[in-house]
Amino acid sequence: MRRRNSNLVIGLSIVGLLALMTLVSLVYTPHDINEMHREHRFEGPSARFWLGTDNFGRDVFSRVMHGGRTAFFVGSTAVAIGLVAGTMIGGIAGYAGSWIDEVFMRVMDGLLAFPGLIMALMVIAIAGPGTFNTALAIGIMSVPTISRIARSGVLQFKSMDFVQAARTIGVRPAAILVRHILPNVVSSLVIAGSVAFAAAILSEAGLSYLGLGVQPPTPSWGRMLREAQGHFLRSPWFTLAPGFAITLMVLGFYMISNGVRDALDVRGHHL
Amino acid sequence: MSAPRLLEVSGLTKSFPVKTGLLQRTKGQVHAVTDVSFGLERGRTIGIVGESGSGKSTLAKCIVRLYPPTAGRISFRGEDIAFMTERRLRADVRARVQMIFQDPYSSLNPRHTLLSIVDEPLRVHHRLSAVERGYRVDTVLERVGLDPAFRRRRPHEFSGGQRQRIAIARALVLNPDLLVADEPVSALDVSIQAQIVTLMQDLQEELGLAYIFISHDLSVVRAIADTVIVLYLGRIMEVAPADRLFACFAHPYTEALLSAVPVVRTDDTKGPPRIILSGDQPDATDPPAGCVFHTRCPYARDRCRNEVPAVRSLPDQDEGHRLACHFPLTGQS
Numbered sequence: 366m367r368r369r370n371s372n373l374v375i376g377l378s379i380v381g382l383l384a385l386m387t388l389v390s391l392v393y394t395p396h397d398i399n400e401m402h403r404e405h406r407f408e409g410p411s412a413r414f415w416l417g418t419d420n421f422g423r424d425v426f427s428r429v430m431h432g433g434r435t436a437f438f439v440g441s442t443a444v445a446i447g448l449v450a451g452t453m454i455g456g457i458a459g460y461a462g463s464w465i466d467e468v469f470m471r472v473m474d475g476l477l478a479f480p481g482l483i484m485a486l487m488v489i490a491i492a493g494p495g496t497f498n499t500a501l502a503i504g505i506m507s508v509p510t511i512s513r514i515a516r517s518g519v520l521q522f523k524s525m526d527f528v529q530a531a532r533t534i535g536v537r538p539a540a541i542l543v544r545h546i547l548p549n550v551v552s553s554l555v556i557a558g559s560v561a562f563a564a565a566i567l568s569e570a571g572l573s574y575l576g577l578g579v580q581p582p583t584p585s586w587g588r589m590l591r592e593a594q595g596h597f598l599r600s601p602w603f604t605l606a607p608g609f610a611i612t613l614m615v616l617g618f619y620m621i622s623n624g625v626r627d628a629l630d631v632r633g634h635h636l
Numbered sequence: 637m638s639a640p641r642l643l644e645v646s647g648l649t650k651s652f653p654v655k656t657g658l659l660q661r662t663k664g665q666v667h668a669v670t671d672v673s674f675g676l677e678r679g680r681t682i683g684i685v686g687e688s689g690s691g692k693s694t695l696a697k698c699i700v701r702l703y704p705p706t707a708g709r710i711s712f713r714g715e716d717i718a719f720m721t722e723r724r725l726r727a728d729v730r731a732r733v734q735m736i737f738q739d740p741y742s743s744l745n746p747r748h749t750l751l752s753i754v755d756e757p758l759r760v761h762h763r764l765s766a767v768e769r770g771y772r773v774d775t776v777l778e779r780v781g782l783d784p785a786f787r788r789r790r791p792h793e794f795s796g797g798q799r800q801r802i803a804i805a806r807a808l809v810l811n812p813d814l815l816v817a818d819e820p821v822s823a824l825d826v827s828i829q830a831q832i833v834t835l836m837q838d839l840q841e842e843l844g845l846a847y848i849f850i851s852h853d854l855s856v857v858r859a860i861a862d863t864v865i866v867l868y869l870g871r872i873m874e875v876a877p878a879d880r881l882f883a884c885f886a887h888p889y890t891e892a893l894l895s896a897v898p899v900v901r902t903d904d905t906k907g908p909p910r911i912i913l914s915g916d917q918p919d920a921t922d923p924p925a926g927c928v929f930h931t932r933c934p935y936a937r938d939r940c941r942n943e944v945p946a947v948r949s950l951p952d953q954d955e956g957h958r959l960a961c962h963f964p965l966t967g968q969s
Contacts, residue, residue, distance in 0.1 A: 525742050526737040526742040527743050529702055529743075530735065530743050530806070531745075532702060533702065533734060533735045534730060534760055549745075
């Protein structure tokens with residue numbers, strides 16, 4: 366009998382629901398996200414405005430739905446950047462060894478020494494704010510961690526006999542890395558990727574909260590929090606809705622990462 | 637001029653630097669293999685025996701050039717491959733020299749299917765159509781006793797003996813000249829060992845393969861090898877044709893090794909006394925002066941502690957029997 370993997374099931378359900386909500390927002394939102402209902406500012410939940418309205422009388426639920434697009438876009442772009450760059454750097458460093466490994470990993474250590482958010486601020490200071498640049502900054506933030514995981518996986522498999530056998534057959538180093546080693550490291554990378562996704566959602570919220578991430582008029586959960594903070598006592602719904610969305614999304618991805626770890630029985634990659 | 641021997645190893649030495657500390661300064665050298673020389677003809681088998689840590693695997697990995705040696709020559713088909721670049725090795729040597737590893741559980745990629753494992757050498761070295769490759773794979777699978785119907789299965793679905801057959805099939809699919817087998821049967825059940833050894837003998841007869849067969853199991857080596865090299869602490873102690881070595885060995889270390897082989901006796905007679913060596917193999921970072929075996933040799937004298945014995949043939953023996961000992965044993969039965 367297989368034990369039920371409740372982490373994976375619940376995590377996938379949460380993320381699945383949020384993804385569904387986001388997909389629906391592409392074709393339908395209860396109200397136009399920028400339509401201001403002047404006479405209905407700071408309202409609580411009602412049949413007309415499910416999660417109430419904000420300081421301009423805009424429908425909070427519609428904006429939370431639309432904010433999901435930003436969250437998924439930034440998350441997946443950042444994770445894609447992190448996984449591609451991290452796997453390449455970690456894979457090459459681990460397989461090549463010697464001074465190449467030294468140089469690559471010391472640079473990664475250097476990046477890791479900066480607090481992630483400071484790094485992201487630097488990237489945004491250079492590239493300017495905006496949705497894609499936010500994703501780029503967050504992606505770069507995740508490269509050192511992912512490259513370390515890729516490198517340790519490569520090191521683990523590099524000395525195994527089937528890799529030696531591939532060398533005696535005459536397989537080129539790049540092909541050994543891609544065909545023989547990386548497929549065995551994928552499970553660790555999937556876990557690292559889902560953790561990085563959760564972290565990316567948080568970072569995006571943080572950057573947007575500071576006003577440096579996603580810019581108006583694109584709705585983002587982090588910026589909704591910023592807009593709501595002055596009105597918390599008057600209208601708690603306006604704050605709670607995006608906060609709850611962020612929490613759910615992050616929780617969902619963390620549960621997926623734990624579930625994948627349990628399913629694959631890969632140990633020792635706690636981040 | 638006669639054709640060059642298939643393999644001629646001379647003065648092969650491999651040491652690994654021991655690095656310590658923050659700056660990775662070299663603190664010493666592990667002398668894994670020191671000054672090993674031997675030759676191998678087509679279709680013949682050299683057995684290499686020795687206890688763990690005697691440098692057997694390092695020697696094998698130098699010959700297939702998984703490691704570059706520290707010094708020496710490895711002449712393969714008349715060409716020195718000891719310091720050949722990886723690119724030239726791939727072009728000229730890799731397809732002709734193949735290796736079989738001890739543990740068939742780690743020598744096959746768990747994510748690949750039987751077909752892709754055996755097919756890979758063909759994809760690397762030949763431009764063949766998928767159909768042609770599939771035909772070749774099926775032929776070699778049948779030859780090593782595996783059902784080609786299993787070609788979609790992955791290594792974990794096979795038993796240890798079947799996996800070693802897969803490894804042999806992968807090594808054979810390119811029709812190599814030389815197969816280096818590093819303890820190929822040590823991880824297998826005794827009944828399976830015999831099957832694999834028989835298979836290797838049949839293949840040799842059929843394809844004219846040359847083997848370097850490494851084992852710590854003397855009876856297996858005796859069954860398959862034409863010539864046996866006894867290695868201790870990375871040095872050759874004794875080399876002789878197999879039947880000769882087992883009958884009239886002359887090196888004290890060979891004597892001790894052979895006395896450790898269990899023998900089933902059906903009568904009441906007692907065999908020769910078991911010679912139990914005291915102590916451990918010395919540290920390879922700091923091998924003893926003189927003869928490396930003198931610390932454990934029951935016959936060691938002063939000369940053994942000071943002077944390294946050369947590998948030479950015995951005065952009244954044929955040239956195939958050589959050993960490194962100042963005081964060879966005589967009068968063995």
